Amino acid sequence: MRATLFAVLLSLASAAGYALAAVAQSRLAAGSPGPGALRALLARPLWWWAVGLNAAGALTHVAALHYGPLTLVQPLGALTLVAALPVAAAYERRRVTRSEWRGALWTLTGLVALVAMTGPATPGDALDLPEALAVAAATALLIAALVGRNGTAVRGRGLGHATASGIASGVASALTQTVTASVARELPGGPMTGWQTALLALLVSVFATGGLLLSQAAFRGGLAAPLAVVNLANPAAAAVIGVALLGETFRAGPVGWLVAAAGAATAARGVILLTSGHPAPAPAPRVPEPDADPVTA
Template identity: 85%
Template sequence: MRTTLLAVLLSLASAAGYALAAVVQSRLAAVPGRARALLSRPLWWWAVGLNGAGALTHVAALHYGPLTLVQPLGALTLVAALPVGAYYERRRVTRAEWRGALWTLGGLVGLVAVVGPAAPGEALSLPEALAVVAVTAAGIAALVRRGGGGLGLATASGISSGVASALTQTVTASLARELPGGPMTWWQTALLAVLVSVFAMGGLLLSQAAFRGGLAAPLAVVNLANPAAAAAIGVALLGETFRAGPVGWLAAAAAGAVAARGVVLLTAGHPAPVPAPRAPEPDAHPVTP
């Protein structure tokens, strides 16, 4: 019980870090310019740092809780981003947005209530991890090629981050020597750590591109695709399931529908982000006395 509570608290801290990072990214995305220009902007590095903090607490949460518990709580990122984003946009959060937040929270509570944890140390084997990587890479490439605007990129971002979480669970279990088959060799663990970095950074860059269309809709899709991808891996390969058998699956489906309605309410009519302030540029033709 204590480990579950700790996993929930760490997940909430992770959601707060990701929410702050998303607000910063959405403001940067509203500023025209090339992607390489982000490297010279301090706000971008703040976003990277906040995402890093969110990732570290997320890794800690995965150590104490299963994917099917930790990942749905990540949707709270959207709820936390509401007041922060409204503050920077100098407006009030609308009643519709608060209703959406309540619907989302209700759905998340329902999902958490029926989650059944996997056995301790349960994680992907190396062949399973490499198979997931190959399938995910092909899916992300297809989404990027098809376009679909910000929502397509947001879907790819969420899937990439969800797979990074699943791989992270395997790396941490191997380092802690908690894998059922024993720890991996050093090069296998290093390979998975590199893949975690690739998918995590890919998710970050894809979300940055997706936020050009605004904050709410892309962030909502990211927060749906992320737990969906991680939960699919957890249920299909890690033996994670829901309590009460078929009734638990029905309850989870109903809770998911409630959370989805909340996301729709949060998305509808959300204004475009306010661009981050830019430093004044010097006059190209100064007037000399």
């Protein structure tokens, strides 16, 4: 009982960390001149606070999984969206709109249904090296397609970047599982060599960093809808990998597939509400730098 309570508390702390990081990224994105402003972004202390909060959220999420089951921890992680809405509204000195609350509720309900129907892998189930490299290559192509689309609306481009961010983070988690299984000598077929493990660890870093930067770009179109898409695409990507390559399946057989499909449709309805009901974020205040070189997009 104590372990379960500790897992719940850690999950809530993780959601709060991710929510605060998302709000900080949203404020930075609103004042960012464009996707090429990485140098200016790295000079902002608020950006590094966001990076630290994301890291803290990830660590507390891993700790929560140590004390509680995946079926409890993952749905609680979806509370990031619910926590981010009032925090962002407080920064912008406004109230959360009724449409935002409805959209968050729809998205949260759909995400919980989707995660609850996904069966966790058994210990030792992880991608082998060829599978991991194939997933990494396919993901890179998919992200390039999502980011390279020529959209006319900032919000539309933001949802594309958010989808790419969630997929990148989900794949990073799957690759991390492979690296961990190899180090623990639980990988089917035996552990990989040192250079193979190092290669996958490098890919984990690339996808994790890419997911963070893509989410930063996504928040130029607002906070709520991109954050909802990131939270939906992440477990969806992990579920696709699990079902296609690790032999996982949805619980309750065909009924589980129907519930998962209904959950995805419900979450999509929530994203639509959030897209139409969320105002543009207020930019973070900037201190002028008279001698700084201009940053081009």
